[in-house]
Amino acid sequence: MHTSPPRRPLALRHWANRLRSLARRLLPARALDYAQRVAQEQAIFEGQEQVHDLPPIFHYWSNTWLRPQLEALGFSDPDAFFFEQLKKALQEHPDGVRFASLGAGNCDTEVRIARRLVDQGLDRFTLECVDINPTMLERGRALARESGVEAQVLPVQGDFNAWRPDRRYDAIMANQSLHHVLALENLFTAVDTALAPHGRFIVSDMIGRNGHMRWPEAMDIIHEYWRELPPGYRWNVQLRRHEELLDYWDCSKEGFEGIRAQDILPLLIARFDFELFFAYGNLIDPFIDRSFGPHFDADSATDRALIDRIHRRDVEEIAAGRIKPTHLIASMRKRPYTGERVHLPGITPETSVRPVDGRAHA
Template identity: 65%
Template sequence: MSTLARIAGWLRPAARRLPESLKRPLRRWYYARAATPRMEDPAYLARLAEETSIFAGQEEVHDLPPIFHYWSNRYLRPQLEAFGFSNPDEFFVHYLAAAHADARAARRPARFASLGCGNCDTEVRVATLLVARGITDFTIDCVDINEAMLARGRQLAAEAGVSAQIAAAKGDFNDWRAPARYDAVIANQSLHHVVNLEGLFATIDAALHPEGRFVTSDMIGRNGHMRWPEAMAIVHEYWRELPREYRWNVQLRRHEERHEYWDCSIAGFEGIRAQDILPLLLARFEFELFIGYGNLVDPFIDRSFGPHFDANAAWDRDFIDRVHARDEAEMLAGRITPTHMMAVLRRRPYDGPRLHREGLPAHACVHAPVA
């Protein structure tokens, strides 16, 4: 363990009692010095090994229960369609096609990078959709720490006929060194695994062409994917309506009579700095697009409790409808903040379009300091 990490461990119990107005600058100071992990640090290596082990055997990383798809098709899809796409794959295709057009105007083949690509399943689907549009002169450098997942990605690319467009290479995004300039860098549900967000965002900024785009879909709620207190209080209101059998946590294998906090960042890097993503993006980039969504509904449609809901049952659908309506009302009133985003970032200076859901620009979706 590094000296700085040992000092942080000694001071952490006292630091927890400080007001948030003091904790936030201390946290920024610490991460500015410690965010870039020492590759030989046993603590970092242990987390890295755990992270690799968690995902090595996962062929379906983004699988979600049917009730999630009920909610997303009924509510999220229309929100996305207002911006010209219907789902995350189309989102990436839409903006990579625009980046490709910029590259063609500059008389160069387009080069993209995808950070934390896992099995490359999203990248293979996106490449296939681009090729179907007649866009073939591009490469996606797919970067992930997990060689087992990259091997699956190479196989997927070969089966889909896009091996010429997919270049999978092992790399740690906590210490990424861009090998080239890029027309776009994408990150699909990977930023919430990053410790060194400051370093990664600086590297992406420097690696993009002047007109390049950073395109991401990710989680921006509280660290460890926990609810902030004001959201948890509302979740508990709805929790009381759930039948007893719906309160069984499928992932943790425990009954939760009252929904409990669970900090999943203790295992690997899951959600380790989720709450820092949006503030750090605002500090470095300009938003061409920001779509913030979801919060209260998350526990009821995720992998822990979502499997209990029947997407074809009237009570279940009505329950999700009511939670979603409350979610939207509370976010628009500024009483809670979104836990998810789709965003397109541009290098500064930028004077192009700035799109967002009405009432939910990026700066309004940063959670206020908590005392």
């Protein structure tokens, strides 16, 4: 863990110009295309009661390698991160606070966090759960009632691509939702405007290549390990196809999955100051995700050894700057923020941005 004195973020004029150009092309999106994507997105998630479920090999990797790094930062997993951040806001303002969660889906994370807060005697808060999908919000409303936090967890239907809050919030959270946002510039402006002066924007999300694809320098290394996999492990469970070598697949072709993932971090840097920043993972992703992860046996010494080797290579390549992380956990503040900044040595917001016009470099 590293703490650094307050400083202004590096100038990212090149990124800013590219993103403004992209925004002019994308925003507003053609009404028909946007409506079709919304319909696809709703259809994809409407029947999913467990949105964040992952295969056992993911949990082996997470508990073995990721959790110790998170615990050094004061939390054990993303749920605990959000809990600690909201708890801090409540302790700082015990008379009552207002939170919002963007893209809350079934509100399951939010309900768990609210229950933990209430169990600790911290019940003077509301947590508005914003999502475009009414079916998922109804599940969230029922879950909040069952968990006894219906007074705190308030499902609100809304499109975060056009979010226009009419009140101030002490914290706004986004849990694996920003990579579904097309109008990131608009959303981050709305968040900045809606945050109270002391407020926090707390995020756990994907920041890799758009559509969750791999950049070439990462794919080259992934293919080294892919060649070691038994043929049966190369069957893509989600796309139902054999991949002799892992192929590029743009997930944003359907709905909004990863539609502007690579723009998230540069735009956050341009808008907010980071109080806590932790970025991680890249090469390991396809081996532990929903597409190929189910083939791995978390109880197999052989499978675990491969995952361990890939993880170590991941850490080595990211530390050297040859590849960039694809996952982000961060707490951000409105500018100017003059407090302590926490990040791993050498892994800062600026060093974690992958240039779009060339390979990653240190």
